[in-house]
Amino acid sequence: MTFDNGPLRALVQRYDLSGPRYTSYPTVPAWTTDFGESDYQSALNRFSEAPEPLSLYVHIPFCNSRCYYCGCNVVIKRHDPALGTPYLDALAQEITGVTQHLPAKPLVHQFHIGGGTPNYLEDDQTRRLFQMFHDRFEFAETAEISIEVDPRYLTREMLLTLKELGVNRISMGIQDFDPTVQKSVNRVQSVESVTEVMNWSQELQIGSINMDLIYGLPFQTAETMQRTIDQVIQLRPDRIAFYSYAHIPGQISHQKILDAYPMAEGEEKLNLFLNGRSQLIEAGYQAIAMDHFALPTDELAQAFNARKLYRNFMGYTTQPAFQYLGFGVSAIGNIAGTFVQNIKEIAPYIDSVSQGRLPVTRGILLTPDDAIRQWVIGQLMCHFEVDKAVFEHKFILSFDHYFEDEFKHLQPFIDDGLIQNKTATLLVQESGRWFVRNIAMVFDAYLAKQPQQFSRTV
Ligand SMILES: C[S@@+](CC[C@H](N)C(=O)[O-])C[C@H]1O[C@@H](n2cnc3c(N)ncnc32)[C@H](O)[C@@H]1O
Ligand code: SF4
Structure with a gap:
């Protein structure tokens, strides 16, 4: 081309x-560990002087197995319901610690549950998670409530619970449907199982469905990529995030496993994206900003066309999200002119919140x-x-x-x-x-x- x-x-x-x-x-490496608990407290106090609608993010770090490309902050353990309880206890303490600096029940217009794999939690744990936030925040009627799920572990019952809890956006990891690519990255999932999840989502009228794809993974070729995109088009999600594989084995050591395999780089990698992009546009998707696609009926496409698209840690969003609170390990907030990040590892995070502290690890005052x-x-x-x-x-x-x-x-x-x-x-x-x-x-x-990092x- x-x-x-x-x-x-x-x-x-x-x-x-x-x-x-x-x-x-400023990007995360520019933030500093000099920014601590008292700086976060001051930001929360400043926010309280002139409160605005809030966006909330909560991080659920658990995953059943490791995908070798993954750059997210995760804890890998084959399904173990006992992991969730102490983590939810700690989240409850953090929510109390943060909200004591805020006016009573601040208004929330966006709630995002990310991971890891939030559907690692049992249904009663997910209900408890929602209740903890509803106890301390007022959710707007029109609030956008979204969750990241791993379709390999999603059941119809879980989806029903999410629907009951008001979830109206689901984002699922697909990455690639080619069996060789999937095997190399240790993430095997069939088109049939994802089709089943899509059918349930449509039956339960969940709302907008997003699928994540990655280009630049091992063994991907123009042909395999074309097949994967065709299969995704058949499934017809409302949105598609088509990410460039971020390969930084110097910082994410398990990614080194993938160095043994052929991976497209440079022009070849860009062509995987450009060909996929053409396929999606031909199938009726609109290209949104750098790496997203949406059906014209989807809010993301409408926001892009109306120049009302925003960018934050979750990627592109239709909500301004200028005031953002993050809960859980490694979660990031953006409040009253600051960025603030929580401790990344579970044990020190639990330790910090159980002492009644705000679990800040670093941040920056803009x-x-x-x-x-x-x-x-x-x-x-x-x-x-x-x-x-x-x-x-x-x-x-x-x-x-x-x-x-x-x-x-x-x-x-x-x-x-x-x-x-x-x-x-x-x-x-x-x-x-x-x-x-x-x-x-x-x-x-x-x-x-x-x-260079x-x-x-x-
Ligand atoms: C938290 S995960 C998605 C939810 C769920 N855990 C799953 O895997 O299905 C968020 C998304 O980040 C993307 N991602 C993770 N590591 C990446 C990397 N190194 N480069 C590009 N995208 C990556 C994947 O597309 C993944 O679906
Ligand atoms: S891609 Fe999803 S399931 Fe895989 S390790 Fe990352 S967060 Fe966990």
């Missing part, structure tokens, strides 16, 4: 670097410059465009003047035809979309000080 502005290969060679995925700015760059990077990642007039109105600053230095670094992208610097906007071109992470990196003030941008 070639673009008007030159062969794809040359662009990939130039721009396939290590770089952040910008689910936050400076005015951070907030400006955060907005610009968010616009690029969500809309491939920065409207200079909106910037000027929002920050009372001239975009061209404020980013005078950055424009020097943008020149190669302009020369390569990947972006256009117009009087009114900075516009990422169609061919520049695959390199939007590289373009965002120009606006990242911390990158030069960070050793991110996945490849292609």
